[in-house]
Amino acid sequence: MNASEKPVVHPHIAPDDLLTLLTVARLGKYTAAAQRMGVNHTTISRRIAALEKAIGQRVLTAAAGGYELTGQGRELLPAAEAIEQALLRITSATAQTGTGELVGTVRIAAPEAFVLHFAIPALAALQRQHPGLQLELNTVTRKARRYRTGMDIEVVVDKPQVSNSTLHPLRKYSLGLFASWDYLRRVGTPEALPDLAGHRIVYYPEHSLDVDALDGAVDSIPTTAGFVSSNSVEAQVRATIAGMGVGLLPVFMAGEHPGDSELVRVVPDFTRRISYWASIRPEALRSPLVTAVLGALKQQR
Numbered sequence: 001m002n003a004s005e006k007p008v009v010h011p012h013i014a015p016d017d018l019l020t021l022l023t024v025a026r027l028g029k030y031t032a033a034a035q036r037m038g039v040n041h042t043t044i045s046r047r048i049a050a051l052e053k054a055i056g057q058r059v060l061t062a063a064a065g066g067y068e069l070t071g072q073g074r075e076l077l078p079a080a081e082a083i084e085q086a087l088l089r090i091t092s093a094t095a096q097t098g099t100g101e102l103v104g105t106v107r108i109a110a111p112e113a114f115v116l117h118f119a120i121p122a123l124a125a126l127q128r129q130h131p132g133l134q135l136e137l138n139t140v141t142r143k144a145r146r147y148r149t150g151m152d153i154e155v156v157v158d159k160p161q162v163s164n165s166t167l168h169p170l171r172k173y174s175l176g177l178f179a180s181w182d183y184l185r186r187v188g189t190p191e192a193l194p195d196l197a198g199h200r201i202v203y204y205p206e207h208s209l210d211v212d213a214l215d216g217a218v219d220s221i222p223t224t225a226g227f228v229s230s231n232s233v234e235a236q237v238r239a240t241i242a243g244m245g246v247g248l249l250p251v252f253m254a255g256e257h258p259g260d261s262e263l264v265r266v267v268p269d270f271t272r273r274i275s276y277w278a279s280i281r282p283e284a285l286r287s288p289l290v291t292a293v294l295g296a297l298k299q300q301r
Contacts, residue, residue, distance in 0.1 A: 015083050017051040020044055021059055021073060022080035026284040027107070028066030032150030036105055051076075066150075069283070081286060103132035106293045110155035111141040113233045113250050114276055118171065118300040119155070126296040133289065141209055141231070152290050154279040155297070158213040166285055168278040170297055175217055175272040178254045178263040183243035190246065190266050197222045200245030202236050205229040217248060217272040237263075248272075
């Protein structure tokens with residue numbers, strides 16, 4: 001070799017740095033990646049900086065609400081995923097739980113009603129099969145975010161209009177008007193929408209959700225005698241059972257209170273049909289943990 005020629009130096013890339021890139025790619029935020037990996041924000045930043053120094057190029061770029069992969073970052077994902085899978089196989093073998101064991105954390109943001117009635121039953125069954133699966137459930141009703149949220153899966157009301165996520169229909173449901181027997185004895189039974197003018201409505205605070213399907217559900221209801229509002233659908237159900245007004249409630253929740261507190265559907269011609277959708281970043285969907293959780297949620301129809 002000529003003395004003037006320099007040997008090709010292959011960069012040393014630490015496996016932890018690749019795993020950090022993979023986690024940031026899925027969650028979009030350093031803070032969320034730090035929580036997932038059990039380290040602090042500074043460690044995440046240092047590992048990404050070390051990775052970029054090793055390859056001499058940027059792997060992440062700042063975007064609205066978080067970080068996105070660069071072209072070079074996307075090229076590194078297969079290697080990062082291979083390391084992740086190898087570690088999962090080692091963990092499974094060490095724990096003697098079998099080769100199909102899922103180990104790790106999945107973070108989900110979803111409306112309260114969906115979490116209580118569909119997510120928890122589905123994920124309880126999945127977690128019994130995979131005890132190493134950790135779950136973080138955040139109850140929130142909102143539109144799908146166009147930017148990174150630090151969540152693996154966002155469950156939203158109605159099909160979102162986003163271009164940077166994969167969309168998955170989960171289940172359909174409907175809203176109806178309900179009241180308790182006690183309330184109807186005291187106030188009377190509304191039979192048509194104009195009859196609601198003399199009643200108090202139990203529902204979300206006006207324009208608090210920025211979700212068209214839910215905000216628009218009250219458009220055809222006339223001005224009423226008042227309201228009881230809460231951003232908790234469980235609180236709405238309980239307020240309706242307590243006779244505080246006519247509740248605009250998910251039908252699947254209103255029919256689960258038998259006995260003296262059973263809710264009665266009023267104005268039966270009124271129905272608002274809605275659906276739940278999952279919004280997931282493509283990077284997150286490459287995780288076997290996320291695909292398993294999504295599969296469990298889809299089965300709850």
